[in-house]
Amino acid sequence: MEVTNSENxxxxxxxxxxKVIFTRTEVEVCCPIKDVLARFGDKWSIYTILTLGNQEKLRxxxxxxxxxxxxxxxxTVTLRSLEEDGLVSRAVYPEIPPRVEYALTPLGKSLLLxxxxxxxxxKLNSNQILEARERYGKKAQSAV
Incomplete structure (x- = not known):
């Protein structure tokens, strides 16, 4: 029997x-995934990572x-959180006034990818998502 690429x-x-769901207990599965996504899954963290990814270093x-x-x-809160997680590095230069630069770490760059x-x-699926939202909105309005 031949297996197609899609089936593979x-x-x-x-x-x-x-591997993610069934080889661990429910507590072990949910906590690490939920914790990691909660830490960088908010919009400001994503924007910060994307912005730093576009530049080598930024003040x-x-x-x-x-x-x-x-x-x-x-x-400030976002940068501290990303630094704590090892995604962003913070370099302080002993100048007057002090200069502080932020950059993605190798771990942050891997997340950027x-x-x-x-x-x-x-981008590829935005039209389908917008159409689905429109269908859902119409269905919700007709149910009211």
Whole structure:
């Protein structure tokens, strides 16, 4: 029996799902995945990673002006969280006034590659998603 490429991809996906979901207890599965996604899955973290990915290094105010409508406090919290997780490095130069630069670490760059794949998927499927939202909206309105 010949296996098609599509069937092979489906089998590989099923194997990955089984490794993630079925080889651990429910607590072990949910917590690490949920914890990691919660830490960098918010919009400011994603925008910060994408912005730093576009530049080698940026100072705080350069980052703030590049990310529309982020507050100073929110950017500070986001950068601290990303630094804590090892995704962003912070370099302080002993000058007057002090110069601080932020950059993606190798781990942050590996996450950037995944975010770019997600962005490609979103761009490729945006019309289908918008159409599905429209159908859902019409269905919800007719049910009321």
């Amino acid at each position: 991809q489906q089998l590989n996906m099923q194997e990955k799902l089984e 705080f105010n350069e980052l703030k002006s590049s990310i529309a409508s982020v507050s100073q406090r929110m950017l 995944q975010l770019l794949q997600l962005a490609d998927w979103a």
